[in-house]
Amino acid sequence: MNIWYYANPLKFLHITSKVVNPLLIIGLICVVSGLAWGFFFTPNDYKQGSTVKIIYIHVPAALIAINTWFVMLVSSLIWLIRRHHVSALIAKSAAPVGVCMTIITLLTGALWGQPMWGTWWAWDPRLTSFLILFLFYLGYIALWKAIEDKDSAADLTSVLCIVGSVFAVLSRYAVLFWNQGLHQGATLSLDKEKNIADVFYHPLLICILGFVLIFVALTLIGCRTEIKLRRYSAIAAKINT
């Protein structure tokens, strides 16, 4: 068995039926426990005060927002090269999750930035590239809905995904490229000295894990729904002929 085994929609439905609910439940448990741990049982930061508690939502949401686009990119490339419908539907299903995570990141960022930077918004490289990524997400979803032929929609949205990847990369690395702006550099680092303190790090990891599991569960649920919808359309067309 190789990975293309899962490209068969019926096999995909059969295998994912067993994992989606546990993934979603474990994800929710992780998010709730991580947020509760961070909110109630971690100290305030010496500089940022209690606003540091926003990190447990802002950072995981930003990570998911950027990495969702990369998941969509890989799925889109698989569609363009191998023409597996399941991969196109994975990308389509992941997009709304990415949009919501981008909205959460932008809003929590503004709420955090206002007391810390004295402004709700700045045309900082990272913030600007994140805003453009958000617009690309909206464009991606709109393009799927605008084109009637599903295969053409998958082709065009895949191309859009490739183009938009530039901004996903910029959102992640803008601070390194330009070395300027208000937004700080990476929160997490493999270098222990540059990483945030353990007291904040551990609940943050739990939150990140929870967000990842919820993203995977929702993408699989969305893909399963799309497969069933296509099957419904196919049967309806047969009945009506």
Place this chain on the structure above:
Amino acid sequence: MIELGKYAFSVLASYGISISIIILLIFTYLVKARKISKQLHEIETEWKSKDKKNETIH
């Protein structure tokens, strides 16, 4: 009781908005999944019964 101090609005608003969006997102996905599953089940049942009728006729 935790002390949020002067940043209470920022912190609570962040948590409130984010949790609401996540709950709404999960709810939307699950409701759509359930609706489509039900529609598919109904049309598959209809198709199978039409198929059986056609077999009987032939």
